Amino acid sequence: MFEMIAAYTVGTIAGVYLFREWTRERLVTNTLDVLIEQGYLRSWIDDEGTVNLYKWYEIEDILKEIERDEDEDDTP
DSSP states (O other): OHHHHHHHHHHHHHHHHHHHHHHHHHHHHHHHHHHHHHTSEEEEEOTTSOEEEEEHHHHHHHHHHHHHHHHSOOOO
16 A cells, blocks of 8 residues: 555656656747747857857847947047
8 A cells, every 4th residue: 555655656746847847848948939930039050050049139239339349430
């Protein structure tokens, strides 16, 4: 009888843990996919196959800084 209770408890804990990890992974992946589709995040794949994410407003700030540097007259 004790073995049945222990097996049920361990099985339930393992099932809950695995389901929670699977659900968390699916939720994060789906959320990121939706944000990329809607344009809130931008992504690119580097040479190693890693997906890199950046926020669109951050890249706009970087581009503005580059434009500002190009507009400055640095001739002696």
